[in-house]
Amino acid sequence: MLEIDFTKNLRNLMQTVGYESFKSLSRAAGVSQWQILQLRRGKIGQMRIEVLIKLSEILQISWTELVENFSVDGLSSSFHKTHSSHKNIDLLKQITDLQVEYERLTLSMLEQREGLKQEFQRSSLQILESLILQWPTAAHRAREDHQLSAVKILPLVDTPLKRLLQDWNVEAIASVGTEIPYNPQFHELLAGTAQPGEIVKVRYIGYMQHDQLLYRARVSLL
Template identity: 40%
Template sequence: MNQSFPINYAPQLQNLMQNANISTYRELSQKAGVSELQVIRLQRGLASRMRVDILLKISQALGITLTELLTNFAPELIKKLPATSTPLVEEKYNNLQKELEQHKKLLMQEFQQSSLQILESWLQQWPTVVQKAKQNPRLAAVKILPLLRPVEKLMEQWNVESIGNVGEEVPFDPQLHQLMDGSVQKGEMVKVRYTGCKQGNKLLFRAKVSPTI
């Protein structure tokens, strides 16, 4: 009974990594944006079973074409493919990546513009307020509070909520509260020193609290 062993392409991979100034498989995986397991699969001769997009990412991280990668790690696959198929796949993938990047930039620009529209009044008035405060240290802080309303409105649109109010006494919940000093049990009363924050069901940071006694 014949027993087959996986091919070891470690020397070829090490040589390509050295040319690309990459020291470890982990570094290659991070640069390519794939898991380290995918790099190991490539090294073990399993390129023909890997997704094309993953192979393309690895080839780009190594600074070679997809054709060169397959020639090194899946020569049997190259022989079966038409001469023009691999470059076409690579070109289509690169074009798709460019389209996605452009779409991402457009979405970010739209997001920034809508956010800036909400903050427009604050952006106009805040520098003047800062200058006035420097000129008059006795300026009451309460007069500045209305200017923060655009920021609060933006937080509301993003579904960002505060956890607790400063000075409020609430039952201690380790999921929502971070104890600053002392020790308390869950359910015991604590005072909120700094509010926490969450976005929907996602906790951004816990409120900082201290024992009431």
């Protein structure tokens, strides 16, 4: 069987758009040199649609021109049999374009999410500024001076923590040492059992955010 060579056709198109070698065309289109060889050998009917889309865009020709330039009657009918019709080709191109747009939007969303994450981290660090700048020094002094009262360094932790929780709309469930009626929805017993309404003592604070429970307050029997 006579092998058809479309190399001259391809070189003419390449020269028009400024590509001197098949290797440079391969890189520009993002397809393998084997795929380009298939095109040169007239095997366009056996090539994947996404490869043809990339080549047609780089060569700056339409789908119909690509098919006509690299097909003979038998191969053209084979191509159309494989891909149904030009209408289906256009549909496949639209699908590919949508896939490209989807990938672009996905990348954009990832970049936006990373930007929001960094912005969140910066705003949180600003709130915790006094803690992260002064706490290491205060801790160092406490280790050196065992007489240093813990009350003097508590504001370094207490103040920024309260501000952070306030900015995030996080509210505490009671206070440590508070005696309150037991509610199993919001309280967790450290030991033993208790009936709802029975008075218990808060040992560890729980938290709510926008009416949603984050952590139950841990309580003990009196």
